[in-house]
Amino acid sequence: MRRAGGRGIQPLVSVVTPVYNGARNLAECIESVLGQTYANWEYVIVDNRSTDRSLAIMQEYAAKDGRIRIHANERHLPIMQNWNHALRRIAPESAYVKVVHADDRIFPGCIAEMVGIAERHPGVGIVGSYRLDDTQVNCNGLSCPGPVVPGREVCSDTLRERLYVFGSPTTLLIRAPLVRERERFYNEDNLHADTEVCFDILQRHDFGYVREVLSYTRRGKEAMTCFARRCNTYLPSSLYLLKKYGPVYLPHEEWTRRFEEKMRGYYRFLGKSLLGGRDRRFWQYHRKALGDMGCELSLARLAYYAALELGETLSSPGKSAAKLVKKVRNQAAGGRK
Numbered sequence: 001m002r003r004a005g006g007r008g009i010q011p012l013v014s015v016v017t018p019v020y021n022g023a024r025n026l027a028e029c030i031e032s033v034l035g036q037t038y039a040n041w042e043y044v045i046v047d048n049r050s051t052d053r054s055l056a057i058m059q060e061y062a063a064k065d066g067r068i069r070i071h072a073n074e075r076h077l078p079i080m081q082n083w084n085h086a087l088r089r090i091a092p093e094s095a096y097v098k099v100v101h102a103d104d105r106i107f108p109g110c111i112a113e114m115v116g117i118a119e120r121h122p123g124v125g126i127v128g129s130y131r132l133d134d135t136q137v138n139c140n141g142l143s144c145p146g147p148v149v150p151g152r153e154v155c156s157d158t159l160r161e162r163l164y165v166f167g168s169p170t171t172l173l174i175r176a177p178l179v180r181e182r183e184r185f186y187n188e189d190n191l192h193a194d195t196e197v198c199f200d201i202l203q204r205h206d207f208g209y210v211r212e213v214l215s216y217t218r219r220g221k222e223a224m225t226c227f228a229r230r231c232n233t234y235l236p237s238s239l240y241l242l243k244k245y246g247p248v249y250l251p252h253e254e255w256t257r258r259f260e261e262k263m264r265g266y267y268r269f270l271g272k273s274l275l276g277g278r279d280r281r282f283w284q285y286h287r288k289a290l291g292d293m294g295c296e297l298s299l300a301r302l303a304y305y306a307a308l309e310l311g312e313t314l315s316s317p318g319k320s321a322a323k324l325v326k327k328v329r330n331q332a333a334g335g336r337k
Helices: 023-034 054-062 079-087 112-119 150-157 176-178 193-201 223-231 234-249 252-276 280-292 300-311 317-336
Strands: 012-018 042-046 069-074 096-099 124-133 136-138 173-175 204-215
Touching: 012 023, 012 079, 012 112, 023 042, 023 054, 042 054, 042 079, 054 069, 079 096, 096 176, 112 124, 112 173, 112 204, 112 280, 124 193, 150 193, 150 204, 150 234, 173 176, 173 317, 193 234, 223 280, 234 252, 234 280
Parallel strands: 012 042, 012 096, 042 069, 124 204
Antiparallel strands: 096 173, 124 136, 124 173
């Protein structure tokens, strides 16, 4: 391991970048890792069968710096599966993991500041910071003045929608043993598994926090982001997290009340979407999202909220709902095939 003048031995940090057709921004991403003030890192870059110049770009950098390790997948993997595949390639001696997505970048002091917090506070499992999210600074809002917050407090405030500090994987540093102890670090059935795993880890660990902008998230037009926006995957994801972790972090009465409120909001969104004529993939996604929560898509409830969206009077919603049931079945039935 390398030394940083007077500070002793630096723990090894595994920086991980999963890549699929990321050539446009990949060099900038890699340069941001090379530009870190922290010296003791390895950089694992996994190419998921890209069809652009991604692999060539990473190979060019690997030829210049021995800390960069390249892995080219034999076959293309689904997004979340590839994230897990990349994390399995970290060095066995690394103490921390820092994911940096290929469209993103980290600022020069990022790793040093985050590792510093974690090293001074052994109870910290995850470290976050402010981030530049396209043109906006976010992942702020923690009122606690210190660098460490109880994990359960962060999660309960997040479920109450008072706070959001998790950002994306690029925003966080995670202790490597917490990554290794899970066969699949990310839930491969959840597009927002990066947030889900934070709720899981912080049941038993504290959250470290640096009040500086240490990373940049690019809001591009990649397939995952486009699908998330088109289908509003964030809404059922927040409902899923509330269903799964509400009993852990919230009093029972508050949890059940908030869950029903969120479910009403979800059906209001679906009712509006019904009138907008969404495609089969949209309905397949939301039918599955409800199924993952142990719920079924209620056609009657969907029709009711569609009727409300049309501005029908509440005195006779049944008639309006009946007219919509056939349309609901036609559009939502795609999820059954």
